[in-house]
Amino acid sequence: MKTPILTILLLLFSFFSFSQEGTITIEQDPKIDQLVEIYKDANTNSGYYQIQVGFGRHQEAQNLKSKVDIDFPGWFSKIDFKEPTYRVRLGKFKTKMEAQRRLIKVRKKYPNAFLLPQKINS
Numbered sequence: 365m366k367t368p369i370l371t372i373l374l375l376l377f378s379f380f381s382f383s384q385e386g387t388i389t390i391e392q393d394p395k396i397d398q399l400v401e402i403y404k405d406a407n408t409n410s411g412y413y414q415i416q417v418g419f420g421r422h423q424e425a426q427n428l429k430s431k432v433d434i435d436f437p438g439w440f441s442k443i444d445f446k447e448p449t450y451r452v453r454l455g456k457f458k459t460k461m462e463a464q465r466r467l468i469k470v471r472k473k474y475p476n477a478f479l480l481p482q483k484i485n486s
Contacts, residue, residue, distance in 0.1 A: 411483040413463035414453045417474045425450035435473050453480070 418428050425443045429452050432441050436454060444451045454470065454477075457463035463479055470477045 411481060413455070413457040413460055414480050414482055415455050415463065415467050415470050415477050416480050417452045417454055417470065417477050419449045419451045422450050425452050428452045432474075436470070456482075 417432055419425065420428070429441055429443055432439075432452060432454055439454055440456050441452065441454045444453055455463065455466055457466060460479075460481075467477060467479050
């Protein structure tokens with residue numbers, strides 16, 4: 365006799381507990397949206413990091429870039445000219461931590477490589 369009554373009470377309780385409804389309203393300071401936009405702008409214009417593998421005359425830089433492309437396929441690489449030499453640079457890393465991790469790998473093959481921060485011109 366106790367079991368059917370207990371079962372009916374549990375069913376009624378569970379029915380009423382799942383039938384609750386409500387609304388949630390979030391009040392947010394309008395300046396938060398402005399801060400989010402400023403944060404986005406700061407991150408898009410903050411620049412990136414590159415690894416300079418080596419430098420030299422034009423032909424030396426071309427040869428080095430070819431070796432780098434073979435050693436690190438899929439990584440961005442380029443040759444920059446700044447008087448009086450050509451510089452071979454590797455990667456475009458958004459964070460310094462990512463760039464430093466990659467630099468460890470690059471230094472195993474090119475021990476004179478070092479990290480360079482690059483600014484985006486706006």
